[in-house]
Amino acid sequence: EIVLTQSPGTLSLSPGERATLSCRASQSVSSSYLAWYQQKPGQAPRLLIYGASSRATGIPDRFSGSGSGTDFTLTISRLEPEDFAVYYCQQYGNSRTFGQGTKVEIK
Amino acid sequence: EVQVVESGGGLVQPGGSLRLSCAASGFTFSSYWMSWVRQAPGKGLEWVANIKQDGSEKYYVDSVKGRVTIYRDNAKNSLYLQMNSLRAEDTAVYYCVRDIFPYTYGAFHIWGQGTMVTVSS
Numbered sequence: 001e002i003v004l005t006q007s008p009g010t011l012s013l014s015p016g017e018r019a020t021l022s023c024r025a026s027q028s029v030s031s032s033y034l035a036w037y038q039q040k041p042g043q044a045p046r047l048l049i050y051g052a053s054s055r056a057t058g059i060p061d062r063f064s065g066s067g068s069g070t071d072f073t074l075t076i077s078r079l080e081p082e083d084f085a086v087y088y089c090q091q092y093g094n095s096r097t098f099g100q101g102t103k104v105e106i107k
Numbered sequence: 108e109v110q111v112v113e114s115g116g117g118l119v120q121p122g123g124s125l126r127l128s129c130a131a132s133g134f135t136f137s138s139y140w141m142s143w144v145r146q147a148p149g150k151g152l153e154w155v156a157n158i159k160q161d162g163s164e165k166y167y168v169d170s171v172k173g174r175v176t177i178y179r180d181n182a183k184n185s186l187y188l189q190m191n192s193l194r195a196e197d198t199a200v201y202y203c204v205r206d207i208f209p210y211t212y213g214a215f216h217i218w219g220q221g222t223m224v225t226v227s228s
Contacts, residue, residue, distance in 0.1 A: 001169075035214035037152075044221060045152065050207055050214035088152055092214060095166060096142070096154040 004099035023089035033093030109133035116222030129203030138209035145199035
């Protein structure tokens with residue numbers, strides 16, 4: 001089983017700042033089958049990024065994904081008020097596993 | 108509108124059974140991998156099981172193997188999760204999820220609103 005470790009656990013930032021979230025895999029994720037999701041309280045998760053760097057339909061371009069192998073990053077270029085949420089990475093190259101999540105909170 | 112809607116959650120005693128259902132609409136259900144993902148209260152996401160378009164392949168997280176069965180009825184555009192020998196640790200919101208693209212394994216694009224399963228005496 002591929003274990004995904006996200007860091008930091010919590011990120012305290014102000015609107016307009018840049019957010020950088022990390023996801024590290026215990027072994028290489030094949031074909032960059034890595035996705036990122038956003039979840040707000042009381043809501044289902046929303047797909048942001050798939051294939052490590054492709055934005056899902058309707059996702060603003062302030063969200064970007066990068067990385068390969070075992071190290072992946074989600075960057076939010078300038079935080080909007082609606083971006084404060086929990087973010088999960090997920091690999092789908094070898095079964096499916098999620099990271100434990102990073103909470104982006106208002107500083 | 109593309110959507111999936113879960114039903115069937117509720118309160119069940121430890122050792123009991125429950126069947127979750129997911130009704131799909133707005134897309135060609137028979138073309139997509141489908142999955143169940145759960146989230147325990149205040150916890151993160153956990154993939155539970157998935158099933159290929161024609162039902163010929165099914166996969167499960169280790170913690171539910173032997174207790175849970177995923178299946179689908181393409182004629183009814185429906186996905187199911189039969190859960191037996193339920194434990195307190197199965198308590199969670201269960202989401203029905205559709206993959207992003209047809210005919211291929213992929214990220215989770217379409218999510219339902221979830222159905223709550225509570226295992227307690």
